[in-house]
Amino acid sequence: MNNASTTYIPENFDKHSFQQDLISWYQSIKRDLPWRENQDPYRIWVSEIMLQQTRVDTVIHYFNQFMERFPTVNDLANADEQDVLIAWEGLGYYSRARNLHTAVKEVVATYDGQIPSQSSELKKLKGIGPYTLGAIMSIAFGEPIPAVDGNVMRVMSRIFEVYDNIADQKSKKKFEQVVEAVISKEDPSSFNQGLMELGALICSPKKPKCNECPVSSYCTAFSKGIQEELPVKTKAKKQRTIAYFAMVIEADGQYLIQKRPAQGLLANLWQFPLVEQAEFPKDEAVHYIELEYDLNLEMVHEGKPVKHVFSHVIWEVYPIFCRVSDGDISTDHGQFVTLEEMDQYPLSKVQHKVKQQIDS
């Protein structure tokens, strides 16, 4: 055998003791989280999607609200995407919501509303990748399938002194093989969640609390005092900056908003029209909108600049407040709605920052 398990795991590693120590620690400290009330695969699924790249404390409120709004697979499948996005508003990575919606409709259409308990079927669903597959299979269905996320890679890299770059896609497969070799067959749910809980609470990226760690006696990095050297991770590229004008166009208490394209950043969310500053200087932006949108405008005032940092790009948004000067609000580039009606449209965080300036 020449796989990851024989490469990384010491021959004298006591797998069963490790499992016991990890699981009993997890059982003793685990929090009462809403998605741990039962093993309903729908609730587990939704929680795991929300928890992608998102902290537990952030997710709790969204999860409870989402479950109240869409209690079952059928409720979600029958919902409008617009309403699903509103429930996701502010959580970020909105393709998660759109993919979940697509997948749930697929469950209704193909599996009679029953979430498949076979991993070969489950992994066909949109938005369910290797991690989420393992999480659902182990937590909801008790199957010993690895659920390797950032926490698990950090924990395992330290315990087994693995120097593979965790920013590298193929490293995840190695860690999945490692977990495969040591996962508990008796309680894979507690084992997987225990690894993640350990990464979140004890085995942190900086200054890990090794003195509180239930499995420090198994940890090669700890025994060598090199726990802060692991894992190896290359730095991400710096984001580029794009400057926009946000055109806040008012007509008799109504404001023009438009739906963003179905693909790309903030897909299908709504916005005050954006004009890239590189294309039109401030003086020309209003005139450009007048021509392009077939509206007659007068500029009222300028707002405060809004800076927003995304994963791969930075927006600097400069609000320009205008008024329709002749009362004619017919345009093909969006619709005029009141501030109250705007609650029925999903807006990104940036757009909310612009919106907040309207009353001030």
Place this chain on the structure above:
DNA sequence: AATCCGGGGTC
């Protein structure tokens, strides 16, 4: 293999 895709907490 590299890039795209949010927003917030922490140090």
Place this chain on the structure above:
DNA sequence: GACCCAGGATT
């Protein structure tokens, strides 16, 4: 600022 978070899809 830099880092990272219960990652996945696309190219």
